[in-house]
Amino acid sequence: MTDCFPDATILPFDGKEPQIHETAFVAPGARIIGDVTIGPEASVWYNCVLRGDIHRIEVGARSNVQDGSVFHVEGPRPDTDGEPTIIGEDCVIGHMAVVHGAQLADRAFVGMGAVAMDGARIATGGMLGAGALLSPGKRIGEGEIWIGRPAKYYRTQDDAQIAKIKFQTERYCKLAQRHLAELRSATS
Template identity: 60%
Template sequence: MTAPLILPFGGKTPRIHDSAFVAPGCVIIGDVEIGPQASIWYNCILRADINHIRVGARSNIQDGSVIHVETDYGDGGHPAIIGDDVLIGHMALVHGCTLQDRAFVGMGAIVMDGCVIEGDAMLAAGAMLTPGKRMPSGQLWSGRPAKYMRDLSEADILGMQRGVNGYVHEAGLHAAALKAVAERP
C-alpha cells in the first residue's frame, strides 16, 4: 500500500485534521487545509502550489478526483474553497472555484475557475461548469457546458445529506481496515 504523499511546498505544509481520512495513494501538496471528518479517497490529488485549498468538515472527495487552483496574476486568482458537507464524485476535476456548504459535484464533472456552486445545488455527473458560472441553491445543472435542468426536490436534497453521512461512516470503516492491515505481523 502506498501511504498518502503529504508534501510541503513554497513554505506551506498541508494541515489535516486528526479526524479526517486520507486514503493511500493521495497526493496533498502545499497550502491545503482539510477539516474534521472530511475524507479524501484513494488516488486523489489536491495541489495547492500557487493558491490555497480548503476542505470543510465532513466533505468528501471521492476516488481519483483532482483539486487545483488558479494562479494569482495580480488579481488574487482563485483558490479552491470546498465548504462543509460537500459531496465530490469519483474522477471529478475541481479547479479554482467555490463549492458552498452542501454542494454536490457528480462523478466525472468539471468545475472551472471562478465558478460558485451554492449550497444544496447539484452538478450532474459528466457535466462541465464553464468559468465564472454560478449555480443557485436548489438547482440541478447538467451537460457540457452545464445548464439549468430543474429544481431539486426535498428528496434530492435529503439524499445528498444521506450521502455525506454515509461517507463519514464509510471513511471510519476504511481507516479501521487500513489500521488492521498495518498492524499485521
C-alpha cells in the same frame, strides 16, 4: 503528519504544509501538496490529488472527495489575485471530478466526472450533474441542478434529492472510519 496517513503523499510546498484535521481520512495513494486544509471528518479517497501550490485549497467538515478526483487552483496573474478551491461543509465530490479554482457552499454536490472551472460557484445544495462542465465564472444557484457540457440549468432539487446529499455525506463519514480501521488492522 504523514504517520497518520500511511501511503498517502503529504508534502509541503513553498513553505506551506497541508493541515489535516486529526479526524479526517486521507486514503493511501492520495496526494496532498502545499496550502491545503482538510476539515474534521472530511475524507479524501484513493488516488485523489489536491495541489495547493499557487493558491489555497480548503475542504470543509464532513465533505468527501471521492476516488481519482483532482483539485487545483488558479494562481495570481496581472489581472487577478487568482482563485482558490474552497469546498464547504457536507459536500459530495463524485469520483474522477475536477475542481479547479471553484467554490462550493455547504451541501453542494459535484457528480462523477464533472468539471468545475476557475471562478465557478455552486451555492448551498446546488448540484453539478455527472459529466457536466461548469464553465469559468458560472454560478449554480441554491438547490439548482445543472447538467451538460457546457452545464446549463436543468431544474431545482426537491426535498428527497437534498436528503440524498445529506445521506451521502453521513455514509462517507462512516465509510471513512471503516476504511481507516481496516488500514490500521492491516498494518499492525
